[in-house]
Structures are given as C-alpha cells and as structure tokens.
Amino acid sequence: MRRCNDWSVLCEEEARILAAARHRRRYAAGETIYPMGEPGYGVYCVCSGIVALRRVDTEGSSVLLQIVYPGDTLGYESLLTGTRHRSGAEALRSSNICHINGTTVRELLERNPNLGLQFLKHTSAKLADAQERLVQNATLPNRMKFAHLLLVLMDRHGTRNDDGSARLHLPLPREDLASMIAIRRETLSRIMGRLERDGVASFSGRTVAIPNVATLMRELEPHLI
Amino acid sequence: MRRCNDWSVLCEEEARILAAARHRRRYAAGETIYPMGEPGYGVYCVCSGIVALRRVDTEGSSVLLQIVYPGDTLGYESLLTGTRHRSGAEALRSSNICHINGTTVRELLERNPNLGLQFLKHTSAKLADAQERLVQNATLPNRMKFAHLLLVLMDRHGTRNDDGSARLHLPLPREDLASMIAIRRETLSRIMGRLERDGVASFSGRTVAIPNVATLMRELEPHLI
DNA sequence: CGCCAGGTTGATTTCGCTCAAGCAATGTGG
DNA sequence: CCACATTGCTTGAGCGAAATCAACCTGGCG
Numbered sequence: 001m002r003r004c005n006d007w008s009v010l011c012e013e014e015a016r017i018l019a020a021a022r023h024r025r026r027y028a029a030g031e032t033i034y035p036m037g038e039p040g041y042g043v044y045c046v047c048s049g050i051v052a053l054r055r056v057d058t059e060g061s062s063v064l065l066q067i068v069y070p071g072d073t074l075g076y077e078s079l080l081t082g083t084r085h086r087s088g089a090e091a092l093r094s095s096n097i098c099h100i101n102g103t104t105v106r107e108l109l110e111r112n113p114n115l116g117l118q119f120l121k122h123t124s125a126k127l128a129d130a131q132e133r134l135v136q137n138a139t140l141p142n143r144m145k146f147a148h149l150l151l152v153l154m155d156r157h158g159t160r161n162d163d164g165s166a167r168l169h170l171p172l173p174r175e176d177l178a179s180m181i182a183i184r185r186e187t188l189s190r191i192m193g194r195l196e197r198d199g200v201a202s203f204s205g206r207t208v209a210i211p212n213v214a215t216l217m218r219e220l221e222p223h224l225i
Numbered sequence: 226m227r228r229c230n231d232w233s234v235l236c237e238e239e240a241r242i243l244a245a246a247r248h249r250r251r252y253a254a255g256e257t258i259y260p261m262g263e264p265g266y267g268v269y270c271v272c273s274g275i276v277a278l279r280r281v282d283t284e285g286s287s288v289l290l291q292i293v294y295p296g297d298t299l300g301y302e303s304l305l306t307g308t309r310h311r312s313g314a315e316a317l318r319s320s321n322i323c324h325i326n327g328t329t330v331r332e333l334l335e336r337n338p339n340l341g342l343q344f345l346k347h348t349s350a351k352l353a354d355a356q357e358r359l360v361q362n363a364t365l366p367n368r369m370k371f372a373h374l375l376l377v378l379m380d381r382h383g384t385r386n387d388d389g390s391a392r393l394h395l396p397l398p399r400e401d402l403a404s405m406i407a408i409r410r411e412t413l414s415r416i417m418g419r420l421e422r423d424g425v426a427s428f429s430g431r432t433v434a435i436p437n438v439a440t441l442m443r444e445l446e447p448h449l450i
Numbered sequence: 451c452g453c454c455a456g457g458t459t460g461a462t463t464t465c466g467c468t469c470a471a472g473c474a475a476t477g478t479g480g
Numbered sequence: 481c482c483a484c485a486t487t488g489c490t491t492g493a494g495c496g497a498a499a500t501c502a503a504c505c506t507g508g509c510g
Contacts, residue, residue, distance in 0.1 A: 065359065065360075113336075120344055121305050124348055127302065134290065134358060139284060139288065185489080185490095192490095409500085414457070415458090417458095
C-alpha cells in the first residue's frame with residue numbers, strides 16, 4: 001500500500017482503519033475490474049500493473065478514456081455522486097488492486113481533509129488531461145495527434161537511449177490507440193505506414209522503434225508549409 | 226454569496242474568514258477574468274452571470290471547454306497544482322464574480338474537509354462531462370453532436386412550452402458552438418440549414434425555435450437505416 | 451457613409467470512413 | 481498433424497462528408 005501515494009497522507013490510526021478494511025486481489029490481463037454501469041461500491045487502488053478505463057457507446061464503439069498507473073485510485077466519482085460507473089475498468093496486464101469499501105472511504109475522507117485534497121489534485125490533473133485531448137482532437141491533424149500520443153506513451157512505456165533513439169512497447173491494440181485520438185484503426189494503420197516511410201518510427205507488432213526522438217518531436221511543430 | 230453553494234458547507238467562523246477576504250467585482254460581457262497562462266492567484270466564484278472557459282491552440286484556433294454558471298468556482302486547479310491556468314476565463318454576459326486569494330482558500334480547505342469534498346464533487350462532474358464529450362466527438366456524426374448540444378443548452382438557456390415546443394437563446398457565437406463539437410463554423414451553418422429544412426429547429430441570430438422537442442430528441446437515436 | 455464582425459453560401463478538393471479482401475499468428479478440435 | 485476458425489492487423493478501392501478557400505451578405509457603429 002506504500003506505493004498508493006494518495007493514501008500516504010493518512011496518520012497511524014487512519015492507516016490502521018484502512019488496512020483493516022482494504023481487500024487486495026490479483027487481476028489477470030484482460031480481466032474486468034468493474035463493468036460500465038455498475039454502482040460504485042467503493043474505490044480501487046492500483047498497486048501494480050496497468051488499468052484502462054473505457055466507455056462503450058450505444059452503437060458498440062468503445063473509446064479508451066484513460067490509462068491508469070500504480071498509485072492511482074479509481075471509482076470515487078461514482079461513490080461521491082452516488083451514480084453508476086460511467087466507464088468500465090479493465091486490467092491491461094496482470095495487476096494487483098486493492099478494494100476499499102464505500103463506508104470506510106467516507107469515514108477517512110471525513111477524518112482527514114488531506115485525503116480529499118489528494119483526490120482533488122488527481123482529479124484536476126485528469127480533467128486537464130481530458131481537456132487537452134478535447135483541444136487536440138478538435139484542432140490537430142491526425143498524424144500530429146498520433147505523434148503526440150507516442151510521445152506521451154513514451155514516458156511510461158518507453159526507454160530512451162543516449163544516442164537520441166528510443167524504444168517503446170505499446171500497451172494497447174491498434175483499435176484502442178485509434179479510439180484515443182478519435183480515428184479508425186485503418187486510418188491509424190496508414191498513418192503508421194507513413195511515419196515508417198518517412199523514417200520517423202518503425203512498428204512491429206506492439207514494439208515501436210524511434211530512431212530519433214527529436215525527429216518525432218518535430219512532427220508536433222506547426223505545419224510550416 | 227449565498228448562491229455560491231460550494232461554500233455553503235462553511236461554519237459561522239469560517240464564513241467570516243471568507244467574507245473578510247473575498248473581493249467582489251463586476252465584469253462586463255466579453256471581459257476577460259483571467260487570461261490563459263496566468264498563474265493561479267486564487268479562485269473565482271461566479272455569483273451571477275455566465276462565464277466561458279476557452280483554450281487557444283498554438284495555431285490560434287480556440288476551443289470552448291466549458292460554460293460556467295452561478296454557484297460554480299473557478300481556478301482551483303492551478304492553485305492546487307501550482308501551475309498556470311491552462312484555459313482562460315471570459316464573461317459571456319455582465320457577471321458578478323468574487324475573488325478569494327490563495328492563502329485564504331488553502332486555510333479554509335485545511336479547516337473544513339467538506340469544502341474540498343465539494344470541489345471534488347464538482348471536479349468529478351466536470352471530468353465526467355469532458356469524457357462524455359470525448360466519446361461523442363469520437364463516435365457521433367456531426368448532426369447528432371449538434372442536436373445533443375442544443376438539448377444540453379436548453380437546460381440552462383431555454384424555455385419549454387406546454388405544447389412540446391421550445392425556445393432557446395444561444396449564449397455563444399457560431400464559431401464557439403462549432404468548436405465545442407469539433408467542427409468548423411461553415412459546417413455548423415450547413416447543419417443548421419439542414420435541421421431547419423427538416424423542420425427540427427429554426428435559427429435566427431442567436432434565438433432558436435424548436436417546434437417539437439421530441440423531434441429534436443429523435444435525432445439522437447441510433448441511425449436506424 | 452464606410453467599416454467590421456459575425457454569419458451564410460458556393461465551388462473545389464482532400465482526407466478519412468466504409469467496405470472488402472488478404473495475411474500472419476494463435477488456438478482448437480477431429 | 482492438419483483443416484479450420486479466430487483475432488489483430490494491413491492494404492486497396494471508392495465514396496462521401498467535411499475542410500478549405502473565397503465571395504457575399506447583414507446589422508451595428510463610429
């Protein structure tokens with residue numbers, strides 16, 4: 001639980017309350033943590049692994065809303081507002097996740113103002129992130145959107161070498177990557193082809209080789225004629 | 226200040242602290258409350274009027290992120306995270322807005338856990354809203370997106386009649402409406418024309434007449450062949 | 451009166467979606 | 481061990497919707 005830093009603001013006694021109530025479980029890759037539409041029975045804290053939040057449309061098309069990493073806490077929105085989960089959570093790889101029931105969470109929020117503030121900080125960051133995506137989806141051309149996505153994914157899933165090159169393991173299938181930047185998977189495939197042709201990056205399965213990160217970053221610059 | 230219900234959780238003494246520190250001001254329509262990129266010196270509480278949050282791209286294209294109504298509080302994200310404002314705030318019509326400096330806000334957040342929880346609830350709602358828009362922009366056809374936007378605006382800016390018709394005053398120019406659903410203003414103009422041709426709504430300046438709300442809602446149904 | 455911002459309309463082109471086929475890797479049952 | 485389905489991905493052809501560019505309109509205002 002040490003790594004779940006949202007909860008690190010708790011004092012000794014509060015930490016005991018938490019420890020008594022939390023329930024840890026291992027989820028296999030691809031396993032559903034909670035489905036969309038379920039009522040919020042409590043919160044989930046990602047201890048290890050990776051989790052994806054996705055929402056499916058009435059038409060059946062799904063959009064990947066967020067990738068969640070260790071230390072982050074899920075599901076307190078529905079708990080606080082008493083609504084059902086607007087998105088479903090799914091483990092992207094084998095993950096350890098703690099569940100804390102609603103009454104315990106409410107008790108801790110009541111006792112320690114800092115816990116709520118931690119949540120608030122995180123939620124604000126997520127809001128900023130979502131708004132960033134709204135702007136980008138509205139204004140940038142597709143190739144630029146994808147280049148940006150690659151750079152973002154690099155922070156968590158990539159390794160940079162001294163010579164300016166980098167390697168990256170994509171945590172998601174093409175379909176989901178495409179949904180993140182609001183395009184179809186076929187279009188993404190073509191964009192990948194073009195990036196490869198131009199020597200910006202090369203793709204093989206889920207691994208991406210980037211010969212020169214600076215070149216990739218130049219993709220983000222305003223389209224000078 | 227009664228209407229600013231985020232702050233209604235404060236006790237007598239805390240309310241006095243707030244009253245001593247807050248600074249009220251009137252903003253004219255079109256006036257900037259804070260520009261994008263400014264550091265967060267405190268929070269703003271909308272007492273009356275309407276405020277828009279917009280973000281401008283490096284290319285100069287602007288996206289309208291949110292319409293803010295009385296009772297809501299702005300700008301605590303930058304305050305909490307110590308970053309600059311990611312979006313600018315602008316009064317859409319003549320508005321009364323209170324400013325509360327950062328140290329006072331922090332003091333109150335420290336003293337009363339419920340204030341932070343109020344902010345958290347609101348921020349969660351905004352996050353859900355932003356994600357909703359992400360999904361819609363990604364999956365729905367343009368005409369459907371606009372129909373949905375009209376219905377959302379109706380809650381705040383419209384009046385429904387007994388016979389199923391309704392009237393609506395748009396709070397924004399076409400350009401901004403278009404940016405909310407990630408299309409160009411010319412495209413929006415054409416969509417309006419088509420809705421008018423189909424008898425769904427008629428537009429004249431900023432007023433919209435909707436002969437039958439049910440017909441408008443039917444626009445949202447999955448495109449049955 | 452001329453100017454300007456906001457809005458509409460038209461013509462053209464481009465980009466991305468759709469549909470469809472093909473491919474490689476993996477799994478499954480006979 | 482092979483025939484066969486399945487899944488994830490790529491590629492191609494054609495089409496349509498929306499972006500772009502540009503002209504024009506309209507009402508408000510100095």
